[in-house]
Amino acid sequence: MSNAELSLLNGISQRAQRLDESPIRSIANYGMGKNDVTPLWFGEASSATPDFICQAASESLSRYETKYTPNTGLPELCQAIAHYQNNLFGSHFAPENVSITVSGTNAVMIAAQSCLNPADKVVVIEPLFPTLAAIPEILGCQVIRVALKTKGKTFYLDTEELFSSLHGAQALIINSPSNPTGWVASKELLTEILKFCRQRGIWIISDEVYSRHIFDSEAAPSFCELVSEYDRVIICNSFSKAWAMTGWRLGWLNIPKALIPTVRKLTEFNVSCASAFSQAGGLAAIEQGEDFVQSSVAALKKSRDCMLQFLGDLPNTTLYEMKATFYGFLKIDGLGYDSQPYLREMIDKAKVGVAPGEAFGVSGAGHIRICHATQLPLLKPALERVREFILNVKPF
Incomplete structure (x- = not known):
């Protein structure tokens, strides 16, 4: 980094400088663009916005x-x-x-x-x-x-x-x-x-x-x-x-x-x-949108049960109960504060990207967050690959 760049950065907000880059975004940036990677890192459903919502916005634009x-x-x-x-x-x-x-x-x-x-x-x-x-x-x-x-x-x-x-x-x-x-x-x-x-x-x-x-x-x-x-x-x-x-x-x-x-x-x-x-x-x-909300929650209940099926009984792990949201929070014994190398390896070998637990604070370290708001035909093979990866690749 040049002296001019250092001088520029020394002049920015100290509060902004102290902010950490999102570890979730770091993992996503690593996995985006790689072939055949199933992205389960963001808190986002795989389903598109319903047509009736898009149509209402389109009609507004037409006016x-x-x-x-x-x-x-x-x-x-x-x-x-x-x-x-x-x-x-x-x-x-x-x-x-x-x-x-x-x-x-x-x-x-x-x-x-x-x-x-x-x-x-x-x-x-x-x-x-x-x-x-x-x-x-x-x-x-x-x-x-x-x-x-x-x-x-x-x-x-x-x-x-x-x-x-x-x-x-x-x-x-x-x-x-x-x-x-x-x-x-x-x-x-x-x-x-x-x-x-x-x-x-x-x-x-x-x-x-x-x-x-x-x-x-x-x-x-x-x-x-x-x-x-x-x-x-x-x-x-x-x-x-x-x-x-x-x-x-x-x-x-x-x-x-x-x-x-x-x-x-x-x-x-x-x-x-x-x-x-x-x-x-x-x-x-x-x-x-009430029918859409209720059908979405019903689908998420099935995807949650799918996660329990594949990740609920793994040795040396704890999958916490999932009463709500569309995430599984999985503790992996031996996974330290910096899970990035392990999760990059998961992307490369299992072709699945998940969010690192340390992104959610010190108490989240040693965990991974998996978004299960994905259609079952895509989610099932992805979770099966995650299961095999955790069984065969140790984080230490």
Whole structure:
């Protein structure tokens, strides 16, 4: 690296410099373009966005709906989301409790910018999707990580440890159902957390993008069921997972009405607004997409069972129970913090790419995350190759 390049890099944000490159992206970059590799590294269904959603966006474009939209989203979409959630959770949201975002990630960023200041203490629960810790770090906060505990093949949250860590905190960021573990917080646990944070004025930022991907009920327990208009709770959601719209970059926030002016300004200064035609697709998803959601979850249940069949009984491994999401989180004895060499070898020999566990925090090291949201004719042979690889190639 030349002196000129070093001088340039010395001038960039120190917070940006401290951010680690995503190990998931590193593995994907290694495997992309290689022949016959089955990609199970990203959290993305193999199915395409349903035609009725694409058609709604296409019709919007045909009407030349390509101008700016309101910062907080099209009123009809906000109203539809409030109605959808009220029916699903028994909540009492008004359209003014909904603000449209440019993706679930953008939802988390705007939520964090709404209630965090530099040097604030923020508690996160890991293993977690790396964005949830990176966003408060970018904002200059002190991030404290509380790891889920395990008992057998089950993850659980030690509330005593969590509440102790929340002393002096400005916010808690929680993701349930959880990426990557599939852990689901019960309604009783969410109630206990809300009561604790309510008494101490601690904000809760709840990432609920996998709320519909649960296998024993219509939806996972949600803060939507519990919050009042004056609770310090911001709920983040996305169209990406439930309606196979990852590339559409469309999400939403549930917020107290008092937060609307702040969220409106932050949206303006981050992204201005979501596009009209993507919101037209989102409206179709909300109003017409229930059959698609239910059929998708039924298919995911079959792919989850397929993963149990091939990887549930491997020696020297633990495949944690999969109550929700579309991931398997597999612990491999002997797999260290840097699993990249092992997973590159898996790509080369087994022709399958998966996500390294260390991407999800220190407590994720020694694990791999496998996305099973893939059609069975492709998933079955891929998992069979993963099984043979793990049986025959040791990570040490």
